[in-house]
Amino acid sequence: MRIRRSVGPILALAITAMTAAVLAPTAIDDNFNDNSLDTDLWRVRHEGGVTLRERHQRLDARADGATGFLSFHYLELRDWGINWKRNFNASIKYKIDIPAPPSDRFAAIQFGLAFTEPNPLANGVSIAVIRADDGWWLAWFLIEDGDIIDFARKRLSQVSGTLEISWNKSLDRLSISAAGKTLYLDDLYLDFGGEFGTAPVIVRFGVGVDGGDMEFSGSQVNIDDFQFDGHTRPR
Ligand SMILES: [Ca+2]
């Protein structure tokens, strides 16, 4: 894990002098290359039969067939939360290459932005690359009080790629891209900023399985790299 300033030291000093230090742009990345999960950076949230293990220079996901309704294994940024009044970017390199599940089940690489303490995600946005019975999908889900109140999706033709998330506060637009496809979520701050605007947004990502028993091997679902670059503040 590395935490670095994304501007030069002299410029950083000047910026720090002019603004509160907590608003300085910060970048975090984890390449998951040393076979040991960095628990200083990540808090682990885990439920059901999905495991996520750092090995083979990545996070390997497995489901042991004992998955229940909505089993998951997520990593949550421990001491950092997005200040969503300012722009940020995040990216996750992923692979989700598994056979088609039954129509009532799916597996997903998910990136969550939680406006309130999650587990489950009660208020926020869930962004996902989903393996369903009819193929692979890029999707976002807007969740309020535990219910999905809106969503959008686009079909993907590749099983691996980089999931890119970019928040532009002035446009009030979340842009979500993977494997050459892009989705937008507009008016997030307009709709939710009044209620949740002062709270740090919690960042988490991982692998989820919905709909009951489902197995996949570690070599077929994995996360290789995580990068986060934005204005953050300690939680
Ligand atoms: Ca590590």
Ligand SMILES: [Ca+2]
């Ligand atoms: Ca890696």
